[in-house]
Amino acid sequence: MDTMLFTGRSIWTMIHGIVFGGGALMALAAALFSLHAMRAATVSDVAAQNQARYLARLMVFTAVLLWLTVLIGTYVNFPPYRATPPEGLTDLAQYPRSLIRSSPGTEWLHSFAMETKEHVPWIAAMLATAAAAVSVRYRSQLLSDRQLNRMATTLVSICLILVSFAAILGIFVNKVAPLE
Amino acid sequence: MTINPGSLDKANGAALASFLAAGIGAFATGAVVLLNEAGLFVSPTLYEPAGGVSGRTTLAALIWLIAWAVLHNRWKDRRVEPARVYAVTLTLIGLGVLFSFPPVWHLV
Numbered sequence: 001m002d003t004m005l006f007t008g009r010s011i012w013t014m015i016h017g018i019v020f021g022g023g024a025l026m027a028l029a030a031a032l033f034s035l036h037a038m039r040a041a042t043v044s045d046v047a048a049q050n051q052a053r054y055l056a057r058l059m060v061f062t063a064v065l066l067w068l069t070v071l072i073g074t075y076v077n078f079p080p081y082r083a084t085p086p087e088g089l090t091d092l093a094q095y096p097r098s099l100i101r102s103s104p105g106t107e108w109l110h111s112f113a114m115e116t117k118e119h120v121p122w123i124a125a126m127l128a129t130a131a132a133a134v135s136v137r138y139r140s141q142l143l144s145d146r147q148l149n150r151m152a153t154t155l156v157s158i159c160l161i162l163v164s165f166a167a168i169l170g171i172f173v174n175k176v177a178p179l180e
Numbered sequence: 181m182t183i184n185p186g187s188l189d190k191a192n193g194a195a196l197a198s199f200l201a202a203g204i205g206a207f208a209t210g211a212v213v214l215l216n217e218a219g220l221f222v223s224p225t226l227y228e229p230a231g232g233v234s235g236r237t238t239l240a241a242l243i244w245l246i247a248w249a250v251l252h253n254r255w256k257d258r259r260v261e262p263a264r265v266y267a268v269t270l271t272l273i274g275l276g277v278l279f280s281f282p283p284v285w286h287l288v
Contacts, residue, residue, distance in 0.1 A: 130202035138194075147263075154266075154270070
């Protein structure tokens, strides 16, 4: 039996979308919850200091996951997606962009979904990095300073919305024209 | 923006520099994309298989990092009035996200 269950392209798509992208979504949700639930008026006790340290680690982990998702998406998954098929080829299964654009009913999956996915996740990665940097530098102050906490929470919320949206669009594209 | 020298434990400048730089990075991403779609600016392709997105996103990321370095250097030991910085940051993020959406490109 020499049939490959998954191709290399398919595995990279799963790493991008499920391992790192899915992981980033879960980490963002956890970070958002923690930013809200760990808020405290004073953070002088050891337990609060520990909470701040764990939160900082979570935020850094989230940012790293997002950057891995973005970089693999842009430099590993996107090139085979946008590859141009040879002249006259009728089976476009190996050329997702051309396959999607060949039908008016699916053309939006490139012109809207993939075009959005090309850039918006980069914004999310920048926002997550900013929040992570603040959590590392300010630690417990991020939990006790109301304004800092609110801004970090806002950035992580925006990040979660953007990544969720990009993830849904990615699922749509992959359903119609998977990288195989 | 009111900027006051402050004690290090009260200094919030580094945090606000991070936030504002992220806003600038988000706006740069949207602006580069929008200018590219309008045919007013074409960023170089850095990795041919990925096409123009490699140049656009790298340029935006460079603008973000440079802005962060400059702002951090200026504000790191200071207490900065946060309200206005937050407002500017959120506005820049909103515009950046808006400019990155394909339906907006067709309006220019």
